[in-house]
Amino acid sequence: MILFFFLFLFSFPSLALIPGDFNGDGQVQFEDLMIFALAYGSTPADANWNSVCDIASAGGVQEPDGSLTLKT
Numbered sequence: 900m901i902l903f904f905f906l907f908l909f910s911f912p913s914l915a916l917i918p919g920d921f922n923g924d925g926q927v928q929f930e931d932l933m934i935f936a937l938a939y940g941s942t943p944a945d946a947n948w949n950s951v952c953d954i955a956s957a958g959g960v961q962e963p964d965g966s967l968t969l970k971t
Contacts, residue, residue, distance in 0.1 A: 919931055919954070921934040935964070942959040
């Protein structure tokens with residue numbers, strides 16, 4: 900079971916292995932910041948919600964998510 904998890908995880912390198920890499924290209928660039936900016940302040944009930952941008956898993960795209968993005 901654990902082996903399956905690691906095989907799955909490493910077959911998809913864009914699965915938030917790099918916090919702030921919202922487009923999955925392996926780098927944190929301007930495009931990722933734009934994706935975050937569009938989702939900032941949103942919750943799952945909002946049209947602009949992007950769950951990938953909720954790095955802190957707080958149920959909304961907020962300041963802690965931005966701080967984690969900028970540290971990358």
